[in-house]
Amino acid sequence: MLLNLAGQRKVLFLGGKGGVGKTVTASAVALHQAEAGRKVLLVSTDPAHNLGHLWEQSVGDDQVELFRSGDGVVHGVEIDPQRTIDAYLAEVGVTLRDFMPEHLHPQVDQHLKLAAQTPGTHESAMLERMAATIEYGLDEHDFLIFDTAPSGHTARLMALPEIMTFWTEGLLNRALPV
Numbered sequence: 464m465l466l467n468l469a470g471q472r473k474v475l476f477l478g479g480k481g482g483v484g485k486t487v488t489a490s491a492v493a494l495h496q497a498e499a500g501r502k503v504l505l506v507s508t509d510p511a512h513n514l515g516h517l518w519e520q521s522v523g524d525d526q527v528e529l530f531r532s533g534d535g536v537v538h539g540v541e542i543d544p545q546r547t548i549d550a551y552l553a554e555v556g557v558t559l560r561d562f563m564p565e566h567l568h569p570q571v572d573q574h575l576k577l578a579a580q581t582p583g584t585h586e587s588a589m590l591e592r593m594a595a596t597i598e599y600g601l602d603e604h605d606f607l608i609f610d611t612a613p614s615g616h617t618a619r620l621m622a623l624p625e626i627m628t629f630w631t632e633g634l635l636n637r638a639l640p641v
């Protein structure tokens with residue numbers, strides 16, 4: 464059933480409680496799809512990665528080839544949370560500095576340093592990285608499969624856009640009274 468579903472999808476997320484078999488199942492589905500000739504990107508969003516362990520090779524933040532047969536291929540990525548947060552804050556920094564006069568730039572840097580430790584930053588950075596992975600991953604692959612972190616962690620991540628929308632709308636309503 465899962466294999467049939469995977470054949471009809473471009474993106475699949477595997478979620479569930481800790482230790483139920485997400486990583487093993489995601490890897491098996493990725494392998495099956497590659498054997499059927501698809502170009503697969505297998506992405507671990509769990510900070511406690513174990514794709515590398517399972518595939519018996521080193522996997523990291525830059526994609527590596529895990530399997531190839533004919534046209535089919537599996538590339539693997541274990542998203543590095545720290546690298547993702549650093550890249551995300553660097554990007555936010557460029558935008559903020561554009562908005563601020565030059566004498567306030569050191570304060571922007573100080574703010575971003577603090578933001579790196581703020582609750583929610585990890586999730587925001589991760590979500591943006593996942594969105595980018597879906598957007599650009601499909602240029603090169605036919606199928607993206609996400610091996611996610613245990614459900615509580617992933618549920619918080621998935622709820623973030625809704626929470627952020629509520630928060631941003633509240634802020635905008637205060638800034639722009641109608």
Ligand SMILES: Nc1ncnc2c1ncn2[C@@H]1O[C@H](COP(=O)(O)OP(=O)(O)OP(=O)(O)O)[C@@H](O)[C@H]1O
Nearest residue numbers: 479480481482483484485486487488509513612613
């Ligand atoms: N279908 C299965 N039958 C028997 N054992 C399995 C099966 N799937 C996974 N396992 C075993 O269960 C254990 C946990 O599997 P896995 O690492 O895939 O779970 P997980 O959901 O990714 O865990 P975590 O939440 O810690 O990331 C492993 O030891 C694995 O070998």
Ligand SMILES: [Mg+2]
Nearest residue numbers: 485486509513
């Ligand atoms: Mg796992």
